[in-house]
Amino acid sequence: MSKQNQASRRRFLQQIGATSILAAASPLSSLAAKEKAEERILHYEKKISSADKIRVGVIGFGIQGHYDLATALQVPGVELAGICDLYTGRLENAKELYGNDLFTTRNYKELLDKSDIDAVIIATTDCWHAHITKDALAKGKAIYCEKPMVYKISEGMGVIEAQKKYGKVLQVGSQRVSSIGLAKAKELLAAGEIGKLNMVNAVYDRQSAIGAWEYTIPDDASAATTDWERFIEVTEKMPYDSKKFFWWRAFKEVGTGVAGDLFIHLLSGTHFMTNSKGPASIYSTGQFSYWKDGRNMPDVMAGVMQYADTPEHPAFQLTLQVNFISGTGGQEEIRLIGSEGVIDVKGNNITVHHSIMPEAPGFGGYDSVFTFSKDMREKMQKEYDAKWTEAQKKRPKKDDIVFKAPQGYSDHLDHFTNFFDSVRTGKPVVEDATFGFRAAAPALACNESFFQKKIIQWDPVNMKLV
Template sequence: MSTQSRRTFIRQAGGAAILLGTGPLAAFTKPFSANDTIRIGCIGMGIMGFGDVACALQVPGVELAGVADLYDGHLAHAKELYGPHLFTTRDYRELLARKDIDAVIIATPDFWHDTISIAAMEAGKAVYCEKPMVQQIAEGHQVIEAQRRTKAIFQVGSQRVSSVAFAKAQEYYRKGSIGQLNIVEAHIDRHDALGAWQYSIPTDASPGTVDWDTYLKDTAKLPWDPKRFFRWRNYQAYGTGIPGDLFVHLISGLHVITGAKGPSRIFASGNLSYWKDGRDVPDVITAIFEYPETPEHPTFQLTLRVNFADGGGGGESTRLIGSEGALELTYNGVRLQKRGLPKAPGYGGWDSFNTFTKEQQAAYIQQYNKTYSAADQARPAPVTEMFTVPEGYDDRLDHFKNFFASVRTGKQVVEDATFGLRAAGPAILTNQSYFERKEIKWDADKMKVI
């Protein structure tokens, strides 16, 4: 999609917003007390939209005021769940024009995130935008500028940022529990059709029940294709593939733990191995990210891998490995393991010591024992600590609690637009590296390709 066509669309959307009374002049900051109800709307009622709304409504003092979606069935199901009087619309601008809505969740396909986020902030709404924050780097800078200009509450929905497990991992890291970080390795492997985004398509899907023309936005004008609407993650035009869906979670969590802003070099490789269903993104991809030394961390390497065709059944792991220990993020917490080295190097085993004459071996042992005390030769006892999250813990709920706390008090959000672009940027550039088959250099401070 061209930059020019995107700019044209944004100008048109902005003009329509002004007509609706939701342009920059309509922006406002509504004061909230601890007991005031926050009324929310959700734009994009797919899997994430319904999940986010259900989670957000668990926060005391939050009510659902309306939803927008381009498929009539999603709107009808929202009424089934939340009552026949719920305001529903195909046009997100009608939702933004409502004065009784204080905050919106944006859970649309990725290529709509920037346009709706900017329009929502200009309409005076607090915004919770699903990850990745944007589909393209330039869009991220536009969202950052809109947040700066409107001073709106804006939080990206990558919930690991609010996780108590990642907070504990951050504590371990800052205490120096693993020594000097040297490599981070993470993978998410799956072996099922739904995990590979072959989502169910409703039997009534048609141009009559879906606003297909609006959905396409500024992408190529194509005939109706239900797969491109309901399985949008499989297409470059609408999503960001594996990196934008999954890598961005791993990068966000890493940045929380280490205080990193991002890598300086990125290289990716992969292929479309198994799910050859018309998608134009890989189902197997590995990326290497080189993080330069900063005041927050030493130089280290990050490797990320996702395999949607893991015949072994799949699995997930994230490990931060240092010179004195390792942190492993598990499904229910974080594990610290330390296997320290003795001060003495040791001898024997796979060692040149065994090639010495008996006389030289005896001389070497005598010298070794004079150089190193018994304490120096003793290997430190291994240490294992496990932090487990409470039963039933939900980091997405904590993320929403943090968001609504910012809406009420005006305090800084836990994952603002700048953080969002620093997480999304390397994921987006992973795709660029994969498709262009080249290394990408990234300035994490300026958030620009070099």
């Protein structure tokens, strides 16, 4: 480790004893000062302001819409003011959950017209994200838009410009950007804990029909009950297809596949931890391995992205993997690999393992020296021993670090808390439109690469295809 990195690490270890990455922390100074193996458990007790009431509307009340609303309502001072969905059964479900007096509609513009709604959660099919976001901004609503922020790369700058024009809060829904676990990994990386970063391996595998998006389709599904004509207003004209409505992630006409659903999580997490603006080149490949159910987006996909050397981080390579029939049973992990160790990020739990090369160069063992003559071997051995001490020949040892988020911690709740704090105070959100687009564009470029069978060049600073 360089002297600069050593000093950075010492400062980091001293600082975490007195302060936390968020609101409150257990005292860690005794563990930090000794620089030995430790389990850093942050007791998260973030105080949430219940100041001004915020009335929220939901556009898209499917799986994620349900989860988002349930989480949003855990934030003090947040109230539900209306729900929009195209499927009639979900509007019935909304009234069953929240009362018959709840305002419901199949036309999102009617919800946006309501003056008593301050913010909207957009949890629709991907192809509608940008359209509804821009309409909501024009109506003066604060926006929590599910990832990916856009369906097409060409939509990204339009959303960014609309947010700047209307000046309303816009946060993208990749909750890992609010994760205390990823914040800890970010600190450890910046402190030089694993030396110089050179590679990131990111995996998000599943093994179930539901995980592969084969969601249950209701018995009453039809063009009428799903308002199909409205659903395809922003797409190519298509005959009614219940799978494209309820399994939309699997179809490129309306969704963005594993790249938009899962690569985006891995990208947003990686960008947060590394402070990166994004990759310069993107390549992906995939196959239809198991879920041959009419989908036209692959169920196994891998991507390779090259990140340039920048003021924010050294050059590194990112590999992405999604496997929907994984014998592992499913896994999610981001592994940051540096010159002196690895940081394993599994959910909100972090493990650091070190492997540091000795100062002395290699000599002996699986080495060509044994193929030399005896006289040459002995001569070179003496020279090596005279130049390097025994300490310099050995690998330096550093104990592992383990960080665990407290039981019951929710980065989803943290993400919504941060969003509503921004709505109340005007402070910057943790994942604005620019960050959201810089994560979405490389993910969507993976689809472009897969279908076009070519490497995609991307300008992460100016956010445009090259």
